[in-house]
Amino acid sequence: MPDRIDVGVLGATGVVGQQLVSMLEGHPWFRTTWLAASERSAGKRYGTLPWRLPKPLPPSAAGITVSPLVPADAPRIVFSALDAGVAGEAEVAFARAGHVVVSNARNHRLDPLVPLVVPEVNGDHLSLLAAQQRERNWTGAIVTNPNCSTVFVAMTLAALKPFQPSRVLVTTLQAVSGAGYPGVSALDILGNVIPYIAGEEEKIERETRKILGRAGESGVDDAPIVLSAQATRVAVQDGHTALLSIALDLAPSLEDVAEALANFRGPDEIAELPSAPSAPIALVHDDDRPQPRLDVSASNGMTVTCGRLRRCPVLGYKLVALGHNTVRGAAGAALLNAELVVVRERRLRTPPPEALCRTEARVRDTSRDTLSPA
Amino acid sequence: MPDRIDVGVLGATGVVGQQLVSMLEGHPWFRTTWLAASERSAGKRYGTLPWRLPKPLPPSAAGITVSPLVPADAPRIVFSALDAGVAGEAEVAFARAGHVVVSNARNHRLDPLVPLVVPEVNGDHLSLLAAQQRERNWTGAIVTNPNCSTVFVAMTLAALKPFQPSRVLVTTLQAVSGAGYPGVSALDILGNVIPYIAGEEEKIERETRKILGRAGESGVDDAPIVLSAQATRVAVQDGHTALLSIALDLAPSLEDVAEALANFRGPDEIAELPSAPSAPIALVHDDDRPQPRLDVSASNGMTVTCGRLRRCPVLGYKLVALGHNTVRGAAGAALLNAELVVVRERRLRTPPPEALCRTEARVRDTSRDTLSPA
Amino acid sequence: MPDRIDVGVLGATGVVGQQLVSMLEGHPWFRTTWLAASERSAGKRYGTLPWRLPKPLPPSAAGITVSPLVPADAPRIVFSALDAGVAGEAEVAFARAGHVVVSNARNHRLDPLVPLVVPEVNGDHLSLLAAQQRERNWTGAIVTNPNCSTVFVAMTLAALKPFQPSRVLVTTLQAVSGAGYPGVSALDILGNVIPYIAGEEEKIERETRKILGRAGESGVDDAPIVLSAQATRVAVQDGHTALLSIALDLAPSLEDVAEALANFRGPDEIAELPSAPSAPIALVHDDDRPQPRLDVSASNGMTVTCGRLRRCPVLGYKLVALGHNTVRGAAGAALLNAELVVVRERRLRTPPPEALCRTEARVRDTSRDTLSPA
């Protein structure tokens, strides 16, 4: 694969950063050539740092010397798995320096000019990048993916959009990997439930509305859906479970709802993305599914599994949605966003056909808005 | 305590039965003299059977020879911790034979003539016992307590009754002890969530309406509250967490709601019941409470702990309620019901004062409705 | 693959049976054509029965109608994942009827004429099959693999055999999947340790000596190793951890021991077995490894991971061994044994003819060569 695109990872030593490094191994389009982390790890070989995934550390990544969090020699596309404490400024610095930052951090998600994207749902929000570059004078860009639980809620509601969801109550049972490492103390969660995750409920409520909204010239008109979230932490390693009650204004039959979930697909361009699952939602029919243990790894963790669809006496419809929080809800979400960015850039540049990487400095120089479709 | 009342336990070998035996130890009014279980255990000394509670088996119970599930020599008051598979017929047989069956089983809870009681909430439903004895020609009676999760939901809504709760969404995260022994397989629940408990959601929805309803001559008029429940099993030993969203028609302030929860007390007679906590609801204010690990044993497991009271964008109010499922949600609920029955019987008989137990055969012969207040 | 060998699975609905069905999917030599289980499941389509593995049920197996536990139309090679309660008689019935029973059940493991085999360690014990057929008048055969924990202990000691292990103390921390389904109650194991598994310690002590022993005409001379086992159950889904203290009479250096573990390979024929890992033992060097979460799936669960090799003040050497109990310790162990049987049979059938095992050519000529297909 001689013309794979070099990519880097900001925050490569955390839970999401490691997941990204793992998912990038063998990627058909991308090649990890640069890894960055905080001062403590910078200068060390990546392979000497603690690796916490059950899958082995990719040998190619092991040999990379960890860079500090400065643009310098970073490749054009960098993923950000940074903690919110440092992501805000660091990502802007990279965008200003010409890098496309595909970020999992929360800092810029609600910035009016930053697209908050789930490719199957609102890939068209990438149109904001034109305004972003224009208004901010960035030669690069920032693209974000939602909070982990939000992905699963937004995906489910996107599938039900034809029925006009208006009010949604969601309770989440979230896995410990969602809190990073060391994250949740074992003393707090073994045999326990913590009915609170700082900031999580607000993220689910706000981000979902933005994702399902309509992107305009200078921002997104939030979708007119009223959401209420209750977030809990449970003793699960990977996999967030979301229990939803939904009011659908068009009052479809349960069969129609089931069909909409099972047949939900993103726009055609999704089929080109190598990390996209064949169906973003799988609908299961056993009473006791979905379960983290059995369903979290569906389609390598990229599919949201829905089940227990039934009537809700209060809001009309109830169901359970489950997703892999560090894959579809974080690293895989960012990866898919990066793939979408690349597809959009390719399309812009053709015809005449051009090599994606080698010649793109020039393209960017001349266009200054290559990231936004016409 | 020479005049303690002899009591028995049907289903004494299960999780709830053992909890009952443990809670009856040292009880100021009751003395366990009779224990019954299925054929497999009948005839054996109770102390030779497996004991699964962290608290030691009471020595007095250890020496009791387990009886089969037939009235025969059982004392007048028997608790039933039987499985639903056998409780239905067995409890009727005991009621017909003159026993007051204080049951935790689900079988008769929705029988129009069987009171489904949480003493702090609807002790007045014991008035159904008169009709029950009259219609069924039982010389005994059946009194039931609700499903474990229902207790916590009903208690919370009872405290909010002044504000007219009309619609309620509740998601429960339930402990494995709620499924009895052996109950849930470790393979199914370790590091997992099961988003389904057979029959649980219906129980929460129906039983709550009956408890909050108004008892009449021949049954209960359900409270006009629309409930929707989603029940899950989590890897917790003891303690069910319920996350509620509630519409209150009178639209109180959050302060008023907080005050109503914290100050909720049952009717005055509750103060006489030795197992009643000083307050049936404790309201906590830390963001991350209540938690099973920290709050399940509040007031020896008899208090429901509420917290995280806040606005719900969809229904108006959100909060979390937590209770000990095998204590306040089962054994302790039955115990409290038995204490209430005894208090009511005492009140009926005074003056002139009479010995509670020794002389009550005559009382029952002459009145045939000693269990119901005038 | 037109000439794959049809195989069946006895006890196909249990934890090990399902693991076998899953591992046989896509096997280069075998094709699952027949599944059998107890009366309760017989007659049903396999795909309608509960499937409890995270991996999806193979579609080809889903369509098979479950047979009762009788030889009838079963293929010549059948795996047995039966419970010990029924395995004893059923396996003999199949062997008598001409089937090669490759069993994971404990019943016949210590039968002097039944080989108890770990291919990398004692594949030559298959020589017992000649005597087995002769003495028992079976036209089929029974081959067994060890108890799950025993595999990991025996593999480790086999690697150290050159140093003459003489005394071994082993403590195991065993996963719940080792107890089958429903197996361990969640109430018993959540946040707990059970320091007892019925029969387990005896199995580890006895089976290891047989595996490491020398097979003769009519049985195995046990290896002269004194073993003492302490078995515990812990709250782990998959993966048994064994902590060993070992006396090695030749007193090698730690470096020599490390090298022996890392370089351990079975005899050359092992390389032909499709399920054999490239190395049966992986030696890791991080202080805190091996761990079930990180190491259980090494080489698809077929490699035993050793680590923490160090001096033991009492016996000389200490180390930790970890293996996947339902794969390398059960289903994968049986699969590997079946592959070895097939390799031996193939070799027998190819001119110049060779003994299945070196000494049994004559025996097999007179016994109608029942182990090889016509």
Next chain:
Amino acid sequence: MPDRIDVGVLGATGVVGQQLVSMLEGHPWFRTTWLAASERSAGKRYGTLPWRLPKPLPPSAAGITVSPLVPADAPRIVFSALDAGVAGEAEVAFARAGHVVVSNARNHRLDPLVPLVVPEVNGDHLSLLAAQQRERNWTGAIVTNPNCSTVFVAMTLAALKPFQPSRVLVTTLQAVSGAGYPGVSALDILGNVIPYIAGEEEKIERETRKILGRAGESGVDDAPIVLSAQATRVAVQDGHTALLSIALDLAPSLEDVAEALANFRGPDEIAELPSAPSAPIALVHDDDRPQPRLDVSASNGMTVTCGRLRRCPVLGYKLVALGHNTVRGAAGAALLNAELVVVRERRLRTPPPEALCRTEARVRDTSRDTLSPA
């Protein structure tokens, strides 16, 4: 209780510190008047800091303003639940300033002049305090209790001392509370085993020999027992399980061993200590006991529960010992040590005068009797 002794706690905000504060509540001899912690907490009211025990925070402690870690106004007796990172210097500073530091930290345990005490086992080691004060010119003193697991191992071996234990292999399965807070990451331990705890094996091996040794003028002659430990972390909240194989040179019968364990008592003075359990060891006979869930709280966590006593083919005897790591293994151990110090001091002060420990009366006369209050 007008004459209760004021005590303080160094490191009052950690897991062990909180356990100490909880156990001191209502103590018949001690009254908590002073709490100290690191800079971050100093100056705050104790009741405003996070409290992580299921038992409620004692109201009297809640009102105490947390002091920094300097002697200043601290009472004469201070418990130390400090982290090893700060305990070394801080404890010396307090001892030098005249305080009796009853420490749970590891820093000074192996100091030849610091007694490492389990009152039932080696209370006479307090005799080292005379030399400690003389040699170090401290007007106070440092007394330590062992590492959590060591307590359970040492107690068990002390009971077997009459049979001359010579070689001991111990494997521990340790609870997460032993690592403090936040301590172990949930990601690391949920559904997992970590076969390593830094420094733990050395502590068990060395501290046990000192505790069982003989105290002389200037140190302790270690007991001539060869120990080998393997320590693991498991997903248990509280309660360390130790599996022991023991060589006893006098080769007693199993009955004799059982009797020695069940009847083990410390010296007579132990009966005066209010926190001492009636028996330091409980011997249970069910095959599957002791278990953390069922046995950790025996005698309020102060009793070590032994079980599964049987022959070991390698060393002679096997058994399982379980103790509460933050109670008997930490806070309760320190509390018991403080009680013992007080008993010894009281005895010193009552005519006819007696030595604190038999040989040190003279020493203490010349050293201004710093261990006894005026």
